[in-house]
Amino acid sequence: MTRLWNDPADFADEMIDGFVAANERYVRRVTGGVLRSTVSPAGQVAVVIGGGSGHYPAFGGLVGQGLAHGAVMGNLFASPSTQQVFAVAKGAAQGGGVFLSYGNYAGDVLNFDAAQDRLRAEGIACETVAVTDDIFSATAAEKHKRRGIAGDLAVFRTAAAAAEAGYDLDGVTRVARHANERTRSIGVAFTGCTLPGAEAPLFSVPEGRMAVGLGIHGEPGIDETDIPTADELAGLLVSSLLEEAPVAIEGARVVPILNGLGSLKYEELFVVYRRVAELLRAAGIEIVDPHVGEYCTSFDMAGTSLTLFWLDDELAQLWDTPVDTPAYRRGSVIQAARSDASPLAEITAEAIPPSDDVSRGVAATVVATLQSVVATVDTHVDELGRIDAIAGDGDHGIGMQRGSHAALSAAIAAADAGAGAATTLARAADAWSNRAGGTSGALWGVILTAIAAKLGDEGAPDAADVAAGVAAGATGIMDYGKAELGDKTMVDAIVPFSAELTRAVDAGARLTDAWRAAAHAATAAAASTADLLPRMGRARPHAHKSLGTPDPGAHSLALIAVAVADVFDNERNALA
Numbered sequence: 248m249t250r251l252w253n254d255p256a257d258f259a260d261e262m263i264d265g266f267v268a269a270n271e272r273y274v275r276r277v278t279g280g281v282l283r284s285t286v287s288p289a290g291q292v293a294v295v296i297g298g299g300s301g302h303y304p305a306f307g308g309l310v311g312q313g314l315a316h317g318a319v320m321g322n323l324f325a326s327p328s329t330q331q332v333f334a335v336a337k338g339a340a341q342g343g344g345v346f347l348s349y350g351n352y353a354g355d356v357l358n359f360d361a362a363q364d365r366l367r368a369e370g371i372a373c374e375t376v377a378v379t380d381d382i383f384s385a386t387a388a389e390k391h392k393r394r395g396i397a398g399d400l401a402v403f404r405t406a407a408a409a410a411e412a413g414y415d416l417d418g419v420t421r422v423a424r425h426a427n428e429r430t431r432s433i434g435v436a437f438t439g440c441t442l443p444g445a446e447a448p449l450f451s452v453p454e455g456r457m458a459v460g461l462g463i464h465g466e467p468g469i470d471e472t473d474i475p476t477a478d479e480l481a482g483l484l485v486s487s488l489l490e491e492a493p494v495a496i497e498g499a500r501v502v503p504i505l506n507g508l509g510s511l512k513y514e515e516l517f518v519v520y521r522r523v524a525e526l527l528r529a530a531g532i533e534i535v536d537p538h539v540g541e542y543c544t545s546f547d548m549a550g551t552s553l554t555l556f557w558l559d560d561e562l563a564q565l566w567d568t569p570v571d572t573p574a575y576r577r578g579s580v581i582q583a584a585r586s587d588a589s590p591l592a593e594i595t596a597e598a599i600p601p602s603d604d605v606s607r608g609v610a611a612t613v614v615a616t617l618q619s620v621v622a623t624v625d626t627h628v629d630e631l632g633r634i635d636a637i638a639g640d641g642d643h644g645i646g647m648q649r650g651s652h653a654a655l656s657a658a659i660a661a662a663d664a665g666a667g668a669a670t671t672l673a674r675a676a677d678a679w680s681n682r683a684g685g686t687s688g689a690l691w692g693v694i695l696t697a698i699a700a701k702l703g704d705e706g707a708p709d710a711a712d713v714a715a716g717v718a719a720g721a722t723g724i725m726d727y728g729k730a731e732l733g734d735k736t737m738v739d740a741i742v743p744f745s746a747e748l749t750r751a752v753d754a755g756a757r758l759t760d761a762w763r764a765a766a767h768a769a770t771a772a773a774a775s776t777a778d779l780l781p782r783m784g785r786a787r788p789h790a791h792k793s794l795g796t797p798d799p800g801a802h803s804l805a806l807i808a809v810a811v812a813d814v815f816d817n818e819r820n821a822l823a
Contacts, residue, residue: 249546255444256649259300259322266307270573273311275586277338279331280320281307285583287316292410292419293339294346296403297332298355299324299684301442302463305399305543308574312583314407315572316341319349322649323442324464324642325685326354330677332362337371344372344416346406348423350395351377352464354686357728361689374420378402380432380554382491383460383469396463397506397543398430400575401556408568422565429557431488432504436461436550437474440509442645445632449641459483463508463545465641477515481522484553489530494557497531502566504538504554509547513540516551523553536566542575602667602704609668609707610661616814617655617675623810624651624803635799643687643799650683650691667704686728687800690737693727694720710758714749721745735781737800744769744808759815766808773797773805 380398458468
């Protein structure tokens, strides 16, 4: 279990601060993560990696000469926000474009893609490769749906070596995709992992059993077996990966990466690797630069993964590039000069747009609504985490808590500064997305932004305005997240909620009554997701385990809808 923390909500930020303090030779702190503290050549492609915290040395530990120029570091087991990715990438840019890479998870895809769009809009060329090495998370026919686990290292290092060698952005992207296609991984675990402040692990493995095909965020294994001997485990790992060899096995050159997931001892890894090496050589494989250690962990999880990176001449040459980072070193690097860059300036707060007394009164209702949202999330945070842990990574409650608290703080600050309703809610939307990160953070940002756009900063919105904002939010999350009705996501709650709200408003109902009816519809729809199998997100590989349990995103949306209905009942004069 994780034993040392102050406030669990501050753990990731305090961890990053401590990491930087211990590694100033390599990294400097910026908004959203870290950048190299040394000078990079002008015109070089900037390689920016990232993901949720809790996986050290991924991702910050891999920033330095010969490897990443920057790392975006999200909250624990949650993807960084769009704003964080954008800030780190913009700070890393050297004039040759930015290459982004991360593990293939829904929240990371949403936020890194959105940041890529923002970079391109500012004239910064940007390309992305999501790592998909985990063979147990999807079939070979659907490789694009696979998760990224410890094979991240092979793709990150290849891309960075290409940048170091002077490849342009297209060239870096090409070899990174090639490396990803030639990387395969599989993981096992004997225990779950426990987030700071949590009373129990995100998942558990029965005594004497081993989970096979687990995810690095606490997602349960796809299969379960008795704990094997070290040699039997090596046989399982090697045979599984050789079945998916991307090239002819005989005579192939392979970099094996035996990765510890947090609390498996190095001595145990060496015993397993002894047999891994024997099996690879027996198959006619030439072993190149074997790695045994911790490269992508999952807090205190007791487990291991094996990655095979299949080289060709170009990849082998790039692999020899010297690297010097806080947690990963290869070869001899000529130390670059320290950068004299000052910390990146925070984005200057935008001025509060004009508003009238009526809209400022509505802004007070917005604040009251968010206070109710925070109270509801705080009450149900453990329940939301428990539901999410059944087939996902168990962090939904924590993410909702971080996001809602940040949104409330931003709304109070805006309202106190004289903002109208639209500005108050828009500031809250940005704060929720930025602080929560992950898929739910991004999607709640989309919902609140869409509603804010219909409120205005002058006068009071009518019921039709609010209904139109909710409808725009529902459309926005489907467009942004690519989920549809029946995928077992929050879409399954917000679509019927929006439909009922619009129907009731069109029939002449007051907003308070229409919202209450819509909240009932959302509650029923969220409960019905228990009968669905997930087709999106981290729960997809564990679809059968979620049967009988509602989707956590749909459930939390319904809880919030009911809480907001109570606020509207008490604020009848503020909203028509």
